[in-house]
Amino acid sequence: MTVAIIRFGGSNCDRDALRALDHLDIDAEIVWHADGLPESLTGIIVPGGFSYGDYLRAGAMAARAPVMDEVRAAADDGVPVLGVCNGAQIGSESGLTAGAFTTNRSARFQCEPVHLRIENADTPWTAAFEEGDVIEVPIAHGEGRFEITDDRLETLNEENRVLVRYCDADGNVTDEANPNGSKGNIAGILGENDHVAVLMPHPERASLPDIGSTDGQAILEGFAR
Amino acid sequence: MMTVTDCFALSDDVHRIVSAVERPAHVRKVTIVLTPERTLSDMTAYTATVTVRLKRGVLDPEAETTKRALERLGFELDGLRSTDRFELDLDADDAAGAESRATEMAERLLANPTIHDYDVEVAEA
Numbered sequence: 019m020t021v022a023i024i025r026f027g028g029s030n031c032d033r034d035a036l037r038a039l040d041h042l043d044i045d046a047e048i049v050w051h052a053d054g055l056p057e058s059l060t061g062i063i064v065p066g067g068f069s070y071g072d073y074l075r076a077g078a079m080a081a082r083a084p085v086m087d088e089v090r091a092a093a094d095d096g097v098p099v100l101g102v103c104n105g106a107q108i109g110s111e112s113g114l115t116a117g118a119f120t121t122n123r124s125a126r127f128q129c130e131p132v133h134l135r136i137e138n139a140d141t142p143w144t145a146a147f148e149e150g151d152v153i154e155v156p157i158a159h160g161e162g163r164f165e166i167t168d169d170r171l172e173t174l175n176e177e178n179r180v181l182v183r184y185c186d187a188d189g190n191v192t193d194e195a196n197p198n199g200s201k202g203n204i205a206g207i208l209g210e211n212d213h214v215a216v217l218m219p220h221p222e223r224a225s226l227p228d229i230g231s232t233d234g235q236a237i238l239e240g241f242a243r
Numbered sequence: 244m245m246t247v248t249d250c251f252a253l254s255d256d257v258h259r260i261v262s263a264v265e266r267p268a269h270v271r272k273v274t275i276v277l278t279p280e281r282t283l284s285d286m287t288a289y290t291a292t293v294t295v296r297l298k299r300g301v302l303d304p305e306a307e308t309t310k311r312a313l314e315r316l317g318f319e320l321d322g323l324r325s326t327d328r329f330e331l332d333l334d335a336d337d338a339a340g341a342e343s344r345a346t347e348m349a350e351r352l353l354a355n356p357t358i359h360d361y362d363v364e365v366a367e368a
Contacts, residue, residue: 075355082352111355118357125304165301165358199302 021046021061021241024089026080031066031102031222038225038234039063044241051085061098061241062089064105066158066220076119076161077107086112098142098213098241103159106206106216115209115216116174117166119159123199127160131231132197132219134205135185138178141212142243146236152189153182153233155219157197157205162218164200164207171201181206181215215240286334288368291345295354295361296326329353332368341365 021039025032025048032048039046046063049055055062070079080086086108093099093114101109107119122128131154136147147153166174174180183203186195196203198218206217221234297303303325310323331348335341342365354361 074352078352078355110357116357118355120301120358121304123302123304125308163302167357170357199304 019045019058019060020056021063022049022055022059023047023063023065024049024051024055024085025065026051026067026069026083028069028071029065029067029104031104031220034220035063035065035102035222035238038222038238039241041226042235042238042242044238046241051080051083054085055088055092059092059097061100062092064089064099064101064108064216065222066103066105069104069108072161075107075111077104077109077111080104080108081111081113090114093209093211093214096211096213099209099215100143100237100240101216102220102222103157103162103218106218107161109209109214109216114214115207116170116179117164117201117204117207119161119218120163120165121161122159122163122197127158128162128197129156129158130197131156132205133185133187133189133195134182134219135189135191137180137183138208138212140178141181141208141215142240143181143215143237144240145243146239150189152185152187153224153236154231155221155224155234156231157219158223159198159218162200163198164202164204164218166201166204174204174207175202179208180204181208182217182219286336287341288332288334289338289341289365290368291331291333291341292364292366293329293331293345293349293353293361294326294364295329295349295359296324297358298360301358327353338365338367 023032023035073079109115110118134153136144136151139147139149182205183191184196184205185191191203208215221237224231224234306323306325331345345363349361
């Protein structure tokens with residue numbers, strides 16, 4: 019029983035995710051995408067990086083890799099799935115979650131700590147928090163601006179599918195606190211079910227005490243819930 | 244015996260037909276007869292051009308940056324939009340067949356319907 023961390027050519031946060039889960043005593047292994055998923059799964063991480071060199075659009079190629087059919091099937095069976103950064107782009111490109119992540123408003127790659135407001139605390143990923151809690155986790159992306167049609171955004175909000183929004187240190191969701199121009203300051207959303215989530219910030223980079231913030235731990239502990 | 248997998252070597256049309264055949268559990272194989280009229284050599288070569296652009300109203304920071312760079316060079320312009328253009332060489336029975344396949348490719352990969360519009364033009368190669 020293990021969490022599968024799917025490695026594509028160009029993934030580069032797979033080992034970070036493994037190290038973070040090891041630290042949390044959550045059994046995990048890196049799985050090469052072409053080898054398919056292991057039989058008994060406790061979860062799936064689609065990690066960050068630059069799968070397929072971001073050809074066409076970030077995540078577009080990996081989203082059409084055969085392993086993503088297995089990910090969809092596992093998600094339908096109730097296996098928790100977390101897409102981080104490039105994994106979030108792959109998740110939205112593959113239809114696991116709504117919307118799209120595209121070029122930052124700044125047109126630059128941005129690597130910096132951000133504050134996130136917990137919008138829905140009733141999920142495996144956010145069960146350790148209360149709605150409105152603020153956490154600090156880094157972002158590292160050039161294409162993280164969340165875009166979605168207005169009517170689908172309304173549905174996301176109505177159905178409480180927004181997981182986290184960019185905010186300031188006090189939890190105010192403002193344009194100044196929006197690092198990349200994401201619609202509604204959205205940094206992470208849920209799929210059709212609460213056990214499927216994607217987010218641009220990196221919880222695995224905020225999980226080891228020696229490095230700094232450990233606010234990401236509680237999100238990864240979703241795999242142990 | 245030909246399996247569906249074998250058909251990948253044949254044209255997309257044949258593969259589509261084989262995939263669409265309902266095979267009852269007691270039927271062990273399905274035989275497909277290819278008539279000479281349906282061979283590849285009778286098809287026409289087309290180039291389908293798929294142009295993918297951001298929907299109006301979706302911010303394009305790279306285009307904005309490019310526009311500012313042009314202005315720094317002394318050019319005057321009111322707007323700049325960038326597009327991705329894909330040229331697909333394919334064989335089909337007719338232009339409509341080529342267009343429908345290129346359209347499907349745009350829908351499934353070349354464009355992201357959340358942020359993109361696209362158009363398809365077909366010409367004989």
